[in-house]
Amino acid sequence: MLLAELVTTAQTVTATRSRLAKIAALADLLGRLEPDEVEPAVGLLVGKPRQGRLGVGWRGVASATASVEPAAEATLTVADLDEAFERLAAASGTGSNLDRTRELHDLLAAATAHEQEFIARALLGEMRTGALEGVLADAVAKAADRPAASVRRAAMLQGDLGATALLALTGTADELEAVGLVVGRPVQPMLAATASSAAAAIETTGEASVEYKLDGARIQVHRRGDDVRVFTRNLADVSHRLPEVVDVVRALPVHDVILDGETLALDEDGGPRPFQETMSRFGADAARETLLHPWFFDVLHVDGRDLLDEPLSTRLAELARIAPTHRIPGEVTADPEVAERVSRDALAAGQEGVVVKAIDAPYAAGRRGASWIKVKPVLTYDLVVLACEWGSGRRTGLLSNLHLGALDPEGEFGEPGAFVMVGKTFKGLTDELLRWQTARFPEIETRRTANTVFVEPVTVVEIAIDGVQRSSRYPGGIALRFARVKRYRDDKPPAEADTIQTLRALLRG
Incomplete structure (x- = not known):
């Protein structure tokens, strides 16, 4: 297939706000791909080339694009682009930068203007993937005539939508249904919605496990025999950085297990150290004096038995059996007053708050719903x-006043998966953070004016607000009230940022 057909489809998807129209356009494209084109095409559409990091940054792309005239006619194929990305990824050692520059120039010289723009966005991870993956999963289901729920589940458990698309399009329905958890292969973590109080959350969930929300870093731990792997919420393997966590899980009375939890540093009294200390230790390749303690709140697999579809009550019983001393504190209740008491206890212990989890809910990998709040x-x-x-x-x-954006998954206010500006703030920035962002943001700069440095939308920051107000100044129709910086979230990808719809809901609150 010509790359131009892929680019045209991507433009069509961007131009329409209709989810059904997006799905139809993508399904038509998927149905015309050869089997060996499916995985590369899906990777390109969601901004995640199957080769991973290609060693090409914004400045390199901008320089190459500016110096190369676009081709007059479309001749590049999906396979051509995939092979060029293979060569970019393989470049290493002395002279690799020159090799990448030459390869990138040759690639862009063979591309039309629209193809050049598409290639640049694919290289830089700017394909607005946060929204498109859900739409693309539904398009795979339509093209393959498979249930959408089966495709979504397989994609979450495989952790690779391209591989799932290939299986759905070329395999049998039974093969798709047979996709399950694999110990050692991380899955997207279940996410939580937000409520203003524990009592309000209980009204939504009914009987629930009200658990401390620790001020730590999310981890997913896989063990098969003595082999223990620790993954971040972004699914990066950090086992070598957390030997103390590996030792704890290796000592549990199981052979195979997948655990979901948090890790954090504790002070001498057993209280949580500041989040920055945990993240500093979490991100260090070398051993540090600060130890990280693991706490688990869910178990997805135990000794050959997948627990994803079991109710939380069953999963908690298994967790109590295998890791009783490493469970996150909590209490099962349907009483709003009890939930509020647990919330107060969590705050008194120095934690962030609580997470209220419906006791009868399954584990929805990679999804944010009303089961966890x-x-x-x-x-x-x-x-x-x-x-x-x-x-x-x-x-x-110093770079100071931040421009803040919320995720727009479905493109209600612009391009699907883009970020809608909702306000500015310089409040809460310490001298250390000011120095850090002054050094960091020019590294990811996309353009600048006399007073402002515009950056790639990749840096997640936790912002405290007093609410939102209606505003015609920003495209989402709202502005933040009394916004202030709490901390930067190095552990979160931009696709997990809060949405403009979540913020707009505060108007009704």
Whole structure:
């Protein structure tokens, strides 16, 4: 298939707000792909080339694009682009930068103007993947005539939509249904919605496990025999950084297990150390004096038995059996007053708040729904930095005022998966954070004006607010009230940022 057909389909999907129209366009494309084109095409559409990181940054792409005239006629195929990406990924050692530059120039010289733009976005991970993966999964189901639920489940458990698309399009229905958990292969973590109070959350869930929300880093731990692997919420393998977690899980009375939990540093009294200390230790390749303690709140597999579809009550019973001393504190209740008491206890213990989890709900990997609801004492949301303005006064020479964006998954206010600006803030920024962002943001700069540096939308920051108000200044129709920076979230990808729809719902609250 010509790459131009893929590019045209991507443009069609971007141009329409109709989910059904997007699915139809993508299904038509998928149905015309050869089997060996399916995985590369899906990777390109969601901005995740199957080769992973290609060693090409924004400056390299911008320089190559500016110096190469686009081709007049479309001749590149999907296979051509995939092979070029293979060569870019394989370049290493002395002279690799020159090899990548030459390869990139040759590739762009063979591409039309629209293809050049598409290739640049694929290289830089700017295909707005947060929204498109769900739409594309439904398109795979339509093209393959398979149940959408089966495709979505297989994609979550395989962790690779391209592989799932190939299986759905070329395999049998039974093969698709047979996809299950594999110990050692991480799955997307289940996510939580937000409520203003534990009592309000209980009204939504009914009987629930009200658990402490620890101020730590999310981990997913896989063990097969003595082999233990620890993954971040982004599914990166950090086993070598967390030997203390590996030792704890290796000592559990099981052979195979998959656990979901948090890890954090504790002070001398057993209370949580600041989140920054946990993340500093979490991100270190070398051993540090600070130890990280694992706490688990769910178990997805035990000794050959998948537990994803079992109710939370069953999973908690298994967790109590295999890891009783490493369970996150909590209490099962349907009483709003009890839920509020647990919430107060969590705050008194120095934790962030609670997560209220419906006791009869299965584990919905990679999804955010009403079965898990997080409750914090203040309204906090994870937003993405879109730009930063130079400061004045004592902040002269430092990047200060942040432009903040919320995720728009379905493209209600623009391009699907893009970020809608909802406000600015410089409040809460310490001198250390000011220095950090002044050094960091020019590295991911996309353009600048006299006063503002615009950046790739990849940096997640936790923002506390007092609410939102209607505003015609921003395309989402709202603006943040009294926004202030809590911390940067190095552990979260931009696709997991809070949505513009979540923030707009506060108007009704």
